[in-house]
Amino acid sequence: MVDILQNVMDHAVAVARKAGEVVRDAVRDDRKVMTKSSAVDLVTQTDQKVEQLIIQSVKEKFPEHRFIGEESVAAGEPCILTDDPTWIIDPIDGTTNFVHTFPFVAISIGFSINKRVEVGVVYSCLEDKMFTARRGKGAFCNGEPLQVSDQTDIHQSIIATEFGSSRDPEAVDKIFCSLRNILNLPVHGVRGAGTAAINMCLVASGCVEAYYEIGIHVWDVAAGSLVVLEAGGVLMDVEGADVDLMSRRIVAANNRTIAEIIVKEITPFGPIRDDAP
């Protein structure tokens, strides 16, 4: 019997590798920086070129599949997750890092059916680390199985987060309030790689106990969310409910104990949903 999801996984890995080559070649050259939703929400020609490369390649192989891509949505395509097989693509997660040659940049490709992510591929292309996950079949980095940390003591934990690209003063105040609460628990440290997808892979790898952020988009976290789950981790909304990938809010943790402590310290707010009309 044809294993469609394995075909999807193989294609996602192959095209992510190809995209990674383009990103690596461009990392010192692409200096034409444009902005999107705010003065610090950056985009380059490489983001657009890589998204086109991925979509073209997938369309040739899976002509009936749908797409949600960061740059296509920025160009006016709808961001609606249906039950149809859908590729959820961030061509460069960590565009600000890419622009500044800060060395964490990922190609993030999730694949969903019935609104559930079934395949996740995150290629940290400057480190040459290929993170892969398929529902029910585990998570891997360059073929090696991943396992979240077994830490249950928040005081012995490292937490990852980001400041995002909104500079709305109220949102910034809430972000700092959450950060202060978490630092003061205290935790061993707070880190941020500058890419949601890599932060989630760090949770899956056991290097940090949790990652949370308000303001991310579905393409930043679709693939990483499955990598976390398949490495034994948990996902939650920042107010403790089930995660909703369109809500732009996420807590990804090694276990429920750590996730619930983080949730208590977060000052929540609700950015406009990705699927808002």
Ligand code: IPD
């Ligand atoms: C961004 C990165 C960043 C996070 C932002 C995302 P992009 O994605 O993941 O770490 O803080 O919320 O939008 O714009 O580089 O694809």
